[in-house]
Amino acid sequence: xxxxxxxxxxxxxxxxxxxxxxxxxxxxxxxxxxxxxxxxxxxxxxxxxxxxxxxxxxxxxxxxxxxxxxxxxxxxxxxxxxxxxxxxxxxxxxxxxxxxxxxxxxxxxxxxxxxxxxxxxxxxxxxxxxxxxxxxxxxxxxxxxxxxxxxxxxxxxxxxxxxxxxxxxxxxxxxxxxxxxxxxxxxxxxxxxxxxxxxxxxxxxxxxxxxxxxxxxxxxxxxxxxxxxxxxxxxxxxxxxxxxxxxxxxxxxxxxxxxxxxxxxxxxxxxxxxxxxxxxxx
Amino acid sequence: xxxxxxxxxxxxxxxxxxxxxxxxxxxxxxxxxxxxxxxxxxxxxxxxxxxxxxxxxxxxxxxxxxxxxxxxxxxxxxxxxxxxxxxxxxxxxxxxxxxxxxxxxxxxxxxxxxxxxxxxxxxxxxxxxxxxxxxxxxxxxxxxxxxxxxxxxxxxxxxxxxxxxxxxxxxxxxxxxxxxxxxxxxxxxxxxxxxxxxxxxxxxxxxxxxxxxxxxxxxxxxxxxxxxxxxxxxxxxxxxxxxxxxxxxxxxxxxxxxxxxxxxxxxxxxxxxxxxxxxxxxxxxxxxxxxxxxxxxxxxxxxxxxxxxxxxxxxxxxxxxxxxxxxxxxxxxxxxxxxxxxxxxxxxxxxxxxxxxxxxxxxxxxxxxxxxxxxxxxxxxxxxxxxxxxxxxxxxxxxxxxxxxxxxxxxxxxxxxxxxxxxxxxxxxxxxx
Ligand SMILES: Cc1cc2nc3c(=O)[nH]c(=O)nc-3n(C[C@H](O)[C@H](O)[C@H](O)COP(=O)(O)OP(=O)(O)OC[C@H]3O[C@@H](n4cnc5c(N)ncnc54)[C@H](O)[C@@H]3O)c2cc1C
Numbered sequence: 001x002x003x004x005x006x007x008x009x010x011x012x013x014x015x016x017x018x019x020x021x022x023x024x025x026x027x028x029x030x031x032x033x034x035x036x037x038x039x040x041x042x043x044x045x046x047x048x049x050x051x052x053x054x055x056x057x058x059x060x061x062x063x064x065x066x067x068x069x070x071x072x073x074x075x076x077x078x079x080x081x082x083x084x085x086x087x088x089x090x091x092x093x094x095x096x097x098x099x100x101x102x103x104x105x106x107x108x109x110x111x112x113x114x115x116x117x118x119x120x121x122x123x124x125x126x127x128x129x130x131x132x133x134x135x136x137x138x139x140x141x142x143x144x145x146x147x148x149x150x151x152x153x154x155x156x157x158x159x160x161x162x163x164x165x166x167x168x169x170x171x172x173x174x175x176x177x178x179x180x181x182x183x184x185x186x187x188x189x190x191x192x193x194x195x196x197x198x199x200x201x202x203x204x205x206x207x208x209x210x211x212x213x214x215x216x217x218x219x220x221x222x223x224x225x226x227x228x229x230x231x232x233x234x235x236x237x238x239x240x241x242x243x244x245x246x247x248x249x250x251x252x253x254x255x256x257x258x259x260x261x262x263x264x265x266x267x268x269x270x271x272x273x274x275x276x277x278x279x280x281x282x
Numbered sequence: 283x284x285x286x287x288x289x290x291x292x293x294x295x296x297x298x299x300x301x302x303x304x305x306x307x308x309x310x311x312x313x314x315x316x317x318x319x320x321x322x323x324x325x326x327x328x329x330x331x332x333x334x335x336x337x338x339x340x341x342x343x344x345x346x347x348x349x350x351x352x353x354x355x356x357x358x359x360x361x362x363x364x365x366x367x368x369x370x371x372x373x374x375x376x377x378x379x380x381x382x383x384x385x386x387x388x389x390x391x392x393x394x395x396x397x398x399x400x401x402x403x404x405x406x407x408x409x410x411x412x413x414x415x416x417x418x419x420x421x422x423x424x425x426x427x428x429x430x431x432x433x434x435x436x437x438x439x440x441x442x443x444x445x446x447x448x449x450x451x452x453x454x455x456x457x458x459x460x461x462x463x464x465x466x467x468x469x470x471x472x473x474x475x476x477x478x479x480x481x482x483x484x485x486x487x488x489x490x491x492x493x494x495x496x497x498x499x500x501x502x503x504x505x506x507x508x509x510x511x512x513x514x515x516x517x518x519x520x521x522x523x524x525x526x527x528x529x530x531x532x533x534x535x536x537x538x539x540x541x542x543x544x545x546x547x548x549x550x551x552x553x554x555x556x557x558x559x560x561x562x563x564x565x566x567x568x569x570x571x572x573x574x575x576x577x578x579x580x581x582x583x584x585x586x587x588x589x590x591x592x593x594x595x596x597x598x599x600x601x602x603x604x605x606x607x608x609x610x611x612x613x614x615x616x617x618x619x620x621x622x623x624x625x626x627x628x629x630x631x632x633x634x635x636x637x638x639x640x641x642x643x644x645x646x647x648x649x650x651x652x653x654x655x656x657x658x659x660x661x662x663x664x665x666x667x668x669x670x671x672x673x674x675x676x677x678x679x680x681x682x683x684x685x686x687x688x689x690x691x692x693x694x695x696x697x698x699x700x701x702x703x704x705x706x707x708x709x710x711x712x713x714x715x
Contacts, residue, residue, distance in 0.1 A: 015558075031323070031389070068320075075409070194431040198407045199285060199313075 001054030001155070003045040004105050005078065005118045006135070007038040009062050009069040010125040018236040034069045037120025039076075041183035043190045044150050045118050046077045052153060054115075055079045057108055061089055061100050067206040075201035077193045082108065086211040091224030094126070098134025099221045104214040105139060116160070117180040121146060129182070136180035144175055145182045153177075243268075286436040287313045287405075289613060290426060291443055292412045292450060294321035296599045297585025298443030299395040300339050300606030306402035308614040313435060314404050315428060317411040322392025325445075326470060326563035328511050328518055330493065331386045332600040339607055340398060344380065348390040350513035351491025352381035355484075359547070361498035361508075362669040366547040377490065385491050385511050385518070387472075415440060415454040415581070422624075423454075423580035439623040440581045441609055443602075446564040448574075448587040456581065457574035462529060463655055464568030464589065466506060468522025469535040471543075473555035477515050483551055484512055495596065498665030500542045502533050505654040505661060508542050509596070510551065517552055519543060522565060524655060535562060567593040570641070570648040577628040582609045590640060594647050601640055608634050646715070653713040659706065663697050 011030040034042075045056045058073040060066050061084040070081035084104050092100065105114060117139070119132035129145070136143035144162050151161040151172070158177040163170050165184055193201070211222060220226060245264055266272055287310075291302040294316035302314040318324040330353070336343050355372035376382070400406050416425040416434065425436035442451055446465060451457045484492045496508040506523030521539050528535065542548060566572070566589040573590070576583040584590070585602035592601065612631040613623065621627045635641045654660060671690040694703060 031320070075407075192409070192430060195407075195410070195428060195433040195435065198410055198430060199405065202405045202407050 001048060001052045001115050001153070002109075002112045003048060003054065003056050003116045003118060004108060004114050005038070005042050005045045005056060005058045005073070006101055006120075006131070007042065007058055007060050007069060007073055008035045008120075008123050008125075009033070009060065009066040010035045010123055013124045032065070032069065034072060035120050035123045035125075037122065037124075037183055037185065039120075039190045040186045040188065041118035041120055041181070042073055042076060042078065043188050044147075044181070044183055044186070045116070046191065047188065048116070048150060048153060049079075052155060055112065057082060059101065059104060059108070060084065061092070061097060061104075064208070067208070070206045071201050071204060074204050074206075075193045075198045076191060077197050081204065081206045083206050083208045084211075084214055085208055086222075088211045088216075088219050088222045091227060092222065093227035093229035094128050094130035094134055095228060096222050096226035098131050098138060099226060100211070100214065100216060101131065102135045102138035103216050104209065105135065107209075107213075107215040113178075115158075115177045117141060117178070119180065119182045121182050121184050132180055132182040139178075139180070142175045142179040143182075144173060144179055146184055147181050148184045148186045149188070150181065284425075284434050284436055285313075286425075287311045288437065288617070289313075289439050289441060289610075290315065290435060290437040291404075291441045292426070293443035293445060293585075293587075294318070294392065294396050294399075294406065294408070295325050295443060295445060295585060295602060296392070296395070297587070297590075297602035297606035298441070299392070299399050300603040301441050301443055301584055301610045302399045302404045302406075303339060303395075303402050304607050304610035305613060306399065306404040308610070308617075310614070310617065312404040313437070314399060314406045315410050315412055315426075316396075316406070316408045318408060320393060320408055321396035321406070322389040325388045325392055326468070326561040327386075327388045327599060328470070328509055328520065328596070329386050329388050329391075329599070330511065330596065331384045331391065332597065333380065333382050333384065335600040335603045335607075337380075339603060347394050348386065349489075350385040350387060351486075351489045352376065353383040353385065353493050354486075354490045355492045357492065357494040359494055359496040359498070360665045360668055361496055361500050361545060361547065362666045363499055364546060365669040365673070366496070366498075366545075367668055367672050383493075385493075385513050387513060387516075412444070412450055415450060415456075417454065421579060423578070426450075438580065439613055439628075441606075441613075442581065442583045442587050443585050443606060444587050446566045446586040448583070451574070451581075451583060451587065456578060457583070460566070461526075461568070461572070463524055463526040464566065464572045464651070465525050466522040466565045466567045466593070467525050467528055467535055467562065468520055468565055469539045469560070469562045470518055470520030471539065471557050471561075472513075472559040473517045473519060473552045474515060474558050475517060475552075475555045479554075480512055480515070480517065486512070489514075496542075497661060499662060500538070500545065501661050502531060502538060502541075503658050503662050504528065504531050504533070505658065507596075510548065516558070517555065519548070519552060524567065525564070526655070536560075565593070565598065566591045567651055569593065569651045570644040572651075573644070576635075577631050578625045580623050582612075582628060582631055584609045590644070592643050592647065594650055595643070597643075604638070604640055605635065608638070608640075647713065649713040653709050657706065657709060659698065659702075660710075664706075667694055667697055 009032045012033045015030050049056050056078045057080045058078045059082045067083050122129035146165050147162045148165050149163045153160045161174045289305050289312050291298045291314040302312050305312045354376040357370045359366040359368040411429045412426050414427045415423050423440050491512045494510040500508045501523050504523035504527035508521040511518045521542050566586050568589050576588045584605040590601040590605050591598040609631050616627050674686050
């Protein structure tokens with residue numbers, strides 16, 4: 001099995017600030033992390049490798065600094081890392097990003113065919129969830145999105161069974177390989193690599209590819225030029241002024257507590273009663 | 283297979299980075315192990331960087347290191363509940379080509395330093411905690427264990443730069459447990475403000491910065507100090523007291539900091555800021571007499587782990603970098619003459635420190651920790667007396683000046699008594715010498 005895991009270095013959203021005047025995200029000084037969903041996809045890929053053998057290649061497009069995230073992926077246990085970095089990639093939207101990554105995966109596959117591509121469900125800085133499906137379309141792979149776990153792989157038949165979280169339940173899907181999977185947080189614990197992994201990662205040279213190295217011929221599909229997305233306006237939402245209401249009640253008296261809660265709700269939202277009646281009548 | 287290195291450095295704070303950098307530059311195979319997610323992620327400092335000690339390690343650091351502001355003004359404040367009095371020293375001389383002191387943000391600074399360590403050729407492994415030392419039957423340290431699977435690594439010498447708690451040395455029986463009266467607990471907040479606002483409030487331009495060190499009733503009768511430092515776009519405010527005092531007093535550190543921030547002299551300086559970071563950390567303040575054994579067969583201790591902090595002058599990171607560098611230089615010298623890393627040979631490290639400002643300064647103030655611990659009047663009575671005296675002196679109210687002088691002197695006698703005053707003066711003089 002050869003599995004490519006796409007990871008993105010993102011600012012730690014828990015520590016981000018919005019510039020009070022320009023409304024832009026202030027990235028300077030904010031620590032970066034591997035997009036959390038990508039870690040779950042890395043874990044899923046490593047688990048498959050442990051069971052079936054093979055190679056896990058981590059791939060990222062980003063500034064040279066993103067090599068840190070790739071090195072961290074190596075210390076968790078990935079076998080090989082490739083960083084796509086080029087000024088031509090600057091300003092890429094999801095269309096241009098999926099183009100660059102898909103082209104790089106094709107290049108990676110020319111050494112060793114790729115059976116699966118993993119992505120996180122979405123990134124925590126863009127939240128679009130479009131890059132994974134974009135890669136799948138461009139490579140002509142089946143796509144399995146919002147997967148919470150990979151159940152079994154049948155290497156002889158070249159099929160995979162996954163559990164996919166869907167509205168209202170869980171779907172168990174079988175797909176042919178090669179396929180592209182986007183992972184949810186799942187239930188697997190992301191492993192810590194061994195001391196040998198940590199040492200290997202600390203010494204590893206992350207392979208760095210320019211657009212040309214990755215086999216990208218059509219630069220016009222990359223970066224800002226290849227990105228039809230237009231940002232019209234960026235604004236920080238006004239923080240809502242939450243009004244907290246303290247409901248006095250005793251824990252020994254759940255009935256009274258429930259009544260007090262309902263009374264408080266109706267008092268706070270005068271229109272609620274009428275709305276509920278209207279809804280019931282419909 | 284268990285890997286072996288010439289040297290292993292535990293910790294990637296200023297002391298560990300100074301040691302690892304110097305060793306790697308000297309051509310040794312060096313492994314540095316840090317438990318944090320990245321170097322600096324766990325570290326807390328005010329933070330003032332003293333240039334000289336870094337310059338000796340990385341002469342060109344000013345061109346590369348993430349520095350916030352250089353200090354042109356130092357204020358020393360004595361506070362009571364309503365007032366502050368003290369000295370300001372501001373000088374344009376500090377706007378020199380190579381300034382002497384800078385404010386830094388440790389998370390960023392440590393990362394930069396660590397990058398230099400890697401460039402110098404050391405192997406740096408993060409997110410890995412050292413759990414113990416490996417010793418042969420004769421007690422010689424030949425390696426260590428970590429919390430990773432297959433986590434054993436070997437080396438000719440292990441340098442412990444693991445900070446104030448120094449658990450590794452303690453667990454290995456190389457040093458006693460750190461005592462509560464030898465460590466202060468400091469809490470610190472970063473208050474973000476636009477650069478222009480900070481410049482205005484403190485009368486600064488370009489990268490000029492101000493440092494305020496404070497003592498007095500802000501520590502609620504405990505031995506300790508407060509500080510306020512200007513960074514580029516934030517202000518660091520913090521306060522710290524001896525752990526043993528916190529225990530006795532029952533006050534919690536964050537209550538102390540909260541009260542300090544509301545002090546009428548401090549509140550306007552940080553008004554309308556956004557608090558982004560809250561951190562707490564220990565500071566070794568036991569001084570010279572609390573320094574444990576710092577070398578033995580196959581091991582050395584550097585930085586906070588060896589209690590190398592001059593609490594009086596708020597110097598820590600510079601002693602950390604100096605001890606780290608000197609330890610590394612000792613190893614390099616032994617290697618170049620083909621000598622082994624025995625306790626006897628490594629004792630050169632201690633001798634070098636004794637001959638330097640590191641031990642000399644700490645020796646100078648060796649009585650200070652216990653003097654301050656046992657004489658809380660320096661943090662309670664005196665600030666109040668001084669403030670009252672100044673208030674009396676400056677208020678124009680028709681009371682004749684002679685009478686005011688009598689009142690001022692009288693208040694000191696009433697509070698401390700003649701004996702008390704003389705003995706306090708004597709104690710300070712003795713501790714200072
Ligand atoms: C609030 C505050 C303000 C201060 N202000 C100043 C100032 O203005 N100027 C100044 O010079 N000094 C100041 N100091 C002191 C200064 O921060 C320290 O002296 C300095 O950080 C010591 O450096 P170090 O490398 O010895 O230890 P540390 O910086 O504490 O680094 C120790 C490192 O070891 C790692 N580590 C610990 N245990 C293990 C383990 N088992 N395995 C792996 N890694 C481990 C830690 O994660 C850490 O990165 C201040 C301290 C505090 C708390």
